[in-house]
Amino acid sequence: MFLRHVKGAAGKAARQLCGAALLTGALGLMAAAPVQAADLKIAMSSPPTSMDPHFYNLFSNINVSEHVFDTLIKLDPDSRVIPGLAESWKLLNDTTWEFKIRKGVKWHDGTELTTEDVAYALDRPATIQNSPGKFDVYTKAIVSKKVIDKYTIQLITAQPYPLMLNDLTSVFMVQKKATQGLSSDDFAQGKGMIGTGPFKFVSYARDDRVELVRNPDYWGPKPAWDKVTLRFIPNPATRLAALLSGDVQAIENVPTPDLPKVRQDPKLNFFSKISHRVIYLYFDTKRDNSPFVTTKDGQPMDKNPLKDARVRIAISTAINRQGIKDRLMEGLSEPTNNLVPATLFGYNPELKTLKYDPEAAKKMLADAGYPQGFGLTLHTPNNRYVNDERIAQTIAQNLTRIGIVTKVEGSPMATYASKGGKHEWSFGLVGWGAQTGEVSSPLRALLACQDSKKGFGTVNWGEYCNPKLDTVLEKALATVDDNERSKLLQEATAIGVLDGGIIPIHHQVTTWATIKGISYTPRTDERTYAHNFKPQ
Template sequence: MSLRTFKKAIGAVAVAGALGLALAGTAQAADLKLAMSSPPTSMDPHFYNLFSNINVSEHIFDSLTKMDPDSRIIPGLAESWKLVNNLTWEFKIRKGVKFHDGSELTAEDVIWSLDRPATIQNSPGKFDVYTKAIVNKKIIDKYTIQLTTSQPYPLMLNDLTSIFIVQKKATQGLGSDDFAQGKGMIGTGPFKFVSYARDDRVELVRNNDYWGNKPAWDKVTLRFIPNPATRLAALLSGDVQAIENVPTPDLPKVRNDPKLAFFSKISHRVIYLYFDAKRDKSPYVTTKEGAPLDKNPLKDTRVRNAISMAINRQGIKDRLMEGLSEPTNNLVPPTLFGYNPNLKTVKYDPEGAKKLLAEAGFPNGFGVTLHTPNNRYVNDEKIAQTIAQNLTRIGIATKVEGMPMATYSSKGIKHEWSFGLLGWGAQTGEVSSPLRALLACEDSKKGFGTTNWGEYCNPKMDVVLEKALSTVDDTERSKLLQEATAIAINDGGIIPIHQQVTTWATQKGIVYVPRTDERTYAHNFKPQ
């Protein structure tokens, strides 16, 4: 069995400092007001697998396994685990863990939480992708469960980081909309739920009975401020004490302000382009004059690779991202499992791109609309505009349409776009996450292609990926994942642009441990 699987990295952030410490610019040391970039779309922790939803849920709910700041697996509500045989995992649940209402966490709550995601109706992104491999769940005793898979499954620990444990008696019979009213919001996490105002804020109070390190804050307000300038203004005025995603144009000002502290880390999120790789005619592909085009050029690997060659990734890093991006041709950063060192960043080569277009039968190019969110990733719409300029220079007349992520995702998941920009964080800590979600042929039974908005499908890649997902030996599995990545990337399944660097800023006297997974946790801010 895998040695890596059982490594238990120590990643907990210790709480330091007296709660009564007076901090410059804070109204009260024991209260924290934190500005986040994106509001949650649902408070039900099992409804929609969306980053902004998960980030809020993790303040209130726990999972059996967790990730440390470097995306290594550590114990959560499961204090230990072992493989009983090649197909059966046994988990020991922490004794004495209390829900926010004072009742004790039991194995029955855990099994209920593992079953619930598959029952959710009308989810635009279901969490059951992380539970599909489990074919049998068994309670051994009050604190022990066994989970059985149909074949060896090395991703069990990774997948369980994404399933939040809810209280059975509090959530039975609830619809997802009920959670926004506070129903079912009883977890075991570091904070207790107080109130939720859609698109504005979530109010929390400290869970004094938390099983882990106690948060430094009596009360936390999660403010949702999508506009970067407004978010920074709130920090500068003292309206909030910490923010995520510092506006890149303001980085020098923030770094040099003696009243502020700045934190950053390369994230596991890849910013990429996807294509309509299935339809013979695509709705937003036209002639350069704007007339409908009978043939969809985006189905051609040569066209997709020409687009990749036309993008000036280093220019985006230097001039747009203020250095806070890392150009890539991979799906994860080098620190994550399955990274392929042989996939070098594609060189900016507009002349070579033109030659590829000509070989594909489009010497004069064509027209296309690039759709993008405008409030989700760092400089998302600006990145799209820059890419559009790059593509127009090689003959692909490109228009950009940006919109809020909520609108964008609701249409993207229905495959309405021809060409789009998106980001994906490998939340399970390895490259199998984007391979399964973004590039595998759509198959709901397998949990494949859940965010494959371009409907790309390469059966050869799927065969290698499926073999990797049932290979326990880490050395062999890493080779298989690297092979699957190379097949998909060389085929132009998606086009990686860069790994995003995530930033945070606080008022002086508050520190934060930056995370590869981009999570912004109120409980990981602390007085200095």
């Protein structure tokens, strides 16, 4: 994500220097970090579905894992690459990356992190069974590993791979001794929960809370809190009530109807930042008969209209994104026709947000052979994203006006994700954050044809497949020149969006609130980290 225009040997040298400079800056932050004994309770909006940090590539899981486990490379609050457990790195040749691991980093059991653990942790995601969204999309490019010594490891790819650093921000390091032979379900009982992160695991109560204590031996900035409780309160009003009553000291995702009250309350602090998460719609584009597509009177249809790109674009044209922003989101969303915001690599400025035009949408439906419309069910989570079910209800009203009689069925994210991953829905709303800090993340996960060997389509719940998009994407993933790679990623994005592979709605603005006396550094990746809350 840095030095995008430096090529060749000069680029390699510059990357090394930049890695060293970033390390120096990170160490400076460590020295300045205050330490204060206290307890902190945070209300989170969505519970994890698994405590295994390699089981399911889901935001609510990652957000909890990051407290206990570390990655080799990290992202700063603006989604820029910085050193993590790897203190430096360099390209030895076009296909060999060498990483130096920090010396003296301790696991929570007191033993030292070594490159043997790193090699094991990078192998483990591919071994996970029955995952709805595997992490091996971030390790597929690595064809071999070479442990040079206790603190040096080389990762070899089959071809030049510019996304190595970005991918490694998403793979948590787990201890080989603690996790070998465990099932993913074992982690919920506390087995394997030994990391190198800022907090040590204490207990987990499903759908209720995770309890943590400060790791006094943490290699990075020391957390300000002795004990942290992550409480999971999906209902926005209840979450805010917990803050106002003093049951918790911080919350994420402030309810939009209460934003003015929270901003004006002298006893509270408010923080916000535009997210790299896109809220989007996906379609069943594979099956000839889709289970939740019917005639307007609820009868089965002899063919699936969602397979027609003209129908999908008609649906997009019928959505009043600006109305959603103004009336539902209280201005805290950015309507889009892109997969990432303008600040991230690969954003396509030519993809303008579609204007709300129901009459044009009706004509598109008629041209596709559906002048009378049809029936549809829109499935959505109801406890994961800001106003997720209310957004779905508004979209359903928009579609019903053009003749697509749409009803909404919401469910908790854990249930929703399980069924979505099994392709049980015909039409769904969900969100995706560009975890690696650029558009290749949603392209690979959401739009690429499903291919487990390539790690493509891991969250492609609509089973969309466009070989032209995959060809351009694969070329981009092997292109080191950043100018050329950006053009290829923009081209792949245009292919998928203009074909209605998925329909972007908006990038949400993420919000946090705390009691007076506590500050928070808001993040583009929406993460809520206890170690980023500081006493004022």
